Amino acid sequence: MGSARSSKTRRLTRIKPGYYQPPKGTVFVPGMQWLGLVVVGLQQPAVLAGMQWWSKFATHRRCEELWWLGRAMAAWGREVVHIFDRGFAGQPWLEECCQLGIRFVMRWPKEYLLSEHDGWVWNRRKAWMITRGKRSQSTRLQWNGHLHRWIEGGVLAVPVHHPKVAGNFWLVVSRPGKGQLPWYLLTNEEIHTSEQIWEIVDHYARRWQIEMTWRYTKSESGFESPRSWMWEARQRLLMIAAMAFAFLLSLLQPSFDAVRGHLLKQWCPRTGERFRQFDVPLYRLREALSFLWLYYPPYVQLFPFSG
Known part of the structure; x- marks a missing residue:
């Protein structure tokens, strides 16, 4: 997924199925x-x-x-x-x-x-x-x-x-x-x-x-640059990222207006009018949730004890 600068990759990016217009400058591996x-x-x-x-x-x-x-x-x-x-x-x-x-x-x-x-x-x-x-x-x-x-x-x-x-x-x-x-x-x-x-x-x-939603997945979630080699590990990583992305989108529903407003005001405040009136504050939501969970770590019991 990353860029490669070598004579071998430059030679392999000749015109072929899938590469009718080879990239110029930095050579990217498909x-x-x-x-x-x-x-x-x-x-x-x-x-x-x-x-x-x-x-x-x-x-x-x-x-x-x-x-x-x-x-x-x-x-x-x-x-x-x-x-x-x-x-x-x-x-x-x-x-x-x-x-x-x-x-x-x-x-x-x-x-x-x-x-x-x-x-x-x-x-x-x-x-x-x-x-x-x-x-x-x-x-x-x-x-x-x-x-x-x-x-x-x-x-x-x-x-x-x-x-x-x-x-x-x-x-x-x-x-x-x-x-x-x-x-x-x-x-x-x-x-x-x-x-x-x-x-x-x-x-x-x-x-x-x-x-705007796809821009968030590329820039903030890193969907286009998973740093894993095996296919199974990469797929699991992207599935977790997709679930997190779907959760952030669910917070934009009108039923969560009060919760979203309180979350942004307490954990990611912004004084500018442009930030406060933004329709899809996905970046602020992610930052607010990260600060909230750093201060109050969610308790997850991985191995529940049988009573």
Whole structure:
């Protein structure tokens, strides 16, 4: 999992299956792959639904993604909306989503082709060309998490088809304002009103909560750098880390607001307004729990005596 600087590793990172674009600079040894599934609501915090690790040479990432997609479909059916980033955009993953019949919102690259109905025929155009020159159907104020202020944005929805995938889709364009790049979202949800267009945009906007949770696993929990050699030991270590991560996410539920507030105030206080109003204080929660348990070590009886 760590970096290696040697002539042998530099020679082994030639172009081959899995390494079509060798890394530049520091040579990294291919290691273990991992994939997680997080469920998040429009108002509820994220919940860890599953996590899996595997060796890079044991299976393919797409096989694991399809396995998790099938499990999610069997567990929830069409009760949830699946959010996919631009890494999943394209014909192969779009066909899998249509075959399973799931509801999805996919970030679509603006250079990818779609078919627009123009009079009597369907013309194949790039996504940005389909909505070029068309005015927004609805506008409203949106909260920009990066700029920390309200910005007036507009939305537009156009019925489209994929050139090679059968099905009816909608291309939703979110225009967050001057100086901000628009979002191109492809969905199979039926859209007839401006409220439904904003629902699609709100669904994808919640993706940022998922990104924040994964950032914590990489930076704070060290999921990408386990310092163990044997596969069994490494898997046990990551399972313990996943349980700790799920426990921290559970503390973000509204039912724990009083406990969480008291814990942060007593054991990890912050005077800045930015820290006190943070939506997902995972870093402060971990630090507060560590100080609490250092001062009051939890008593665990490993070998209970029989009476």
